[in-house]
């Protein structure tokens with residue numbers, strides 16, 4: 001079975017999500033090609049070629065793909081898809097954006113957010129904010145799949161697969177990039193961090209998140225947030241963890257001033273160890289926490305920081 | 309300018325679903341149902357665009373069993389002008405839904421189609437993108453801001469790294485994120501008024517929809533449950549547990 005993976009990359013660098021999609025693909029076949037669509041993305045293509053299991057890398061290095069505009073990338077992928085049984089990408093905001101478009105162009109359903117490969121045509125995926133796990137079987141001739149990367153380990157690197165340049169240059173001309181505001185941080189990315197400390201409405205304001213940042217810095221971790229904290233304007237949207245935000249599964253997740261709504265739990269309950277700090281002993285977050293501390297966060301977070 | 313807003317009837321977001329004992333599906337009997345929260349945001353955005361004079365008509369469409377007329381009435385009470393119900397008893401996949409929406413759009417010729425980014429039941433996050441592809445339209449997914457001017461829509465999108473703004477030619481498809489707006493509550497007079505607004509009913513089969521999906525659900529199970537752990541009395545005890553027991557720091 002031949003598999004096409006669309007690489008996740010930014011600022012010339014390959015993202016670890018791609019390595020995780022490779023792991024998911026290994027259960028489907030051994031001929032694994034990775035497409036790197038972008039502009040000035042040679043370095044990402046070289047990194048993709050080094051992933052164990054990848055047999056070929058295709059690079060489409062054109063201005064039309066620079067911002068991963070869904071119209072252009074989907075048209076490119078749909079054109080290439082003829083030779084493949086599977087098309088996969090990570091279920092990131094980028095993959096979620098262009099992959100359903102690819103599926104529709106190929107006249108097949110998309111299987112979103114798989115967490116396990118049961119057979120060549122059968123997959124597991126969470127539904128209802130992770131409160132149920134569905135096993136689904138697809139009869140489509142081509143399978144378009146997005147992968148929940150927290151469910152798969154990253155494939156190792158070490159090989160060197162051939163890199164082939166594509167000349168296909170598709171600009172549909174209906175969308176243009178205007179601007180972007182990307183959050184720059186010295187800390188690890190949420191989806192890659194092994195330790196995350198998240199704050200909720202209980203943090204009261206954005207300035208108080210500095211307390212969590214100090215803890216994160218001592219632990220080499222990332223800072224996340226609940227939707228309530230994002231909505232209230234304490235922190236930016238890219239920090240939201242949950243059903244409709246980022247899905248994370250670090251070794252340690254510390255929830256501070258977060259009640260534990262199902263939509264939040266959906267994004268973090270697969271973490272290895274969960275700590276909850278909340279002043280309300282009945283907060284639902286304690287039902288999923290390995291260690292719970294009933295306390296006022298303003299009293300205990302500075303102490304926590306000083307003890308690390 | 310006309311805006312088309314596809315809305316879906318789903319379980320109320322506050323309700324925690326239960327899986328049926330035979331693992332065939334989730335149990336939705338006697339559960340509270342509602343408009344998918346992201347669709348409610350789509351309706352609100354469309355209504356605001358009409359109220360500000362940018363749009364002239366807001367048409368909502370829902371595909372599903374007869375009961376989804378309740379959600380169409382709610383959307384009409386929130387300010388939409390007209391409803392279309394495409395009746396089907398089958399559990400259609402997103403591609404089939406997108407194809408039905410395409411047939412509606414071919415008739416309505418809306419300039420802007422606003423959908424939710426994701427249904428909170430299937431968690432699919434694909435219908436809007438599929439519809440855009442089928443129509444050959446540009447798409448602005450996960451929108452937290454819309455600005456219409458000069459035959460174009462500028463969409464600010466919530467992406468993993470932060471925010472991205474795109475400019476799309478009209479007609480276009482936009483899918484909503486949570487921060488686009490805060491939906492209003494329907495007032496009693498508006499709920500009464502909504503009862504008299506036009507609601508057209510069509511049959512999915514007549515519109516040529518497939519009655520089966522190429523993706524079959526074999527079983528639905530409870531996720532692995534986490535059991536509550538221990539409560540600690542102090543930060544010292546917590547740090548000690550994390551170091552010596554959990555060994556994560």
Ligand SMILES: Cc1cc2nc3c(=O)[nH]c(=O)nc-3n(C[C@H](O)[C@H](O)[C@H](O)COP(=O)(O)OP(=O)(O)OC[C@H]3O[C@@H](n4cnc5c(N)ncnc54)[C@H](O)[C@@H]3O)c2cc1C
Nearest residue numbers: 200201202226227228242243244245257258259264279297
């Ligand atoms: C369609 C939809 C999608 C959603 N998606 C998401 C999502 O992806 N992610 C997400 O997080 N939410 C999401 N939500 C929102 C979710 O339902 C909750 O509203 C939200 O998670 C609540 O955030 P919170 O726990 O910070 O706030 P609250 O529920 O208000 O909880 C605040 C907590 O802080 C505690 N607290 C207050 N002060 C202190 C103090 N001084 N010390 C210690 N504890 C304190 C309180 O006891 C309380 O438990 C979604 C909602 C909808 C409708």
Ligand SMILES: Nc1ncnc2c1ncn2[C@@H]1O[C@H](COP(=O)(O)O)[C@@H](O)[C@H]1O
Nearest residue numbers: 314315371423424426427432433434435
């Ligand atoms: N049965 C339906 N009827 C009308 N609109 C729908 C239906 N299913 C999905 N949609 C629209 O597509 C959006 C995304 O849904 P999904 O792709 O299922 O996550 C929803 O928020 C709705 O706007």
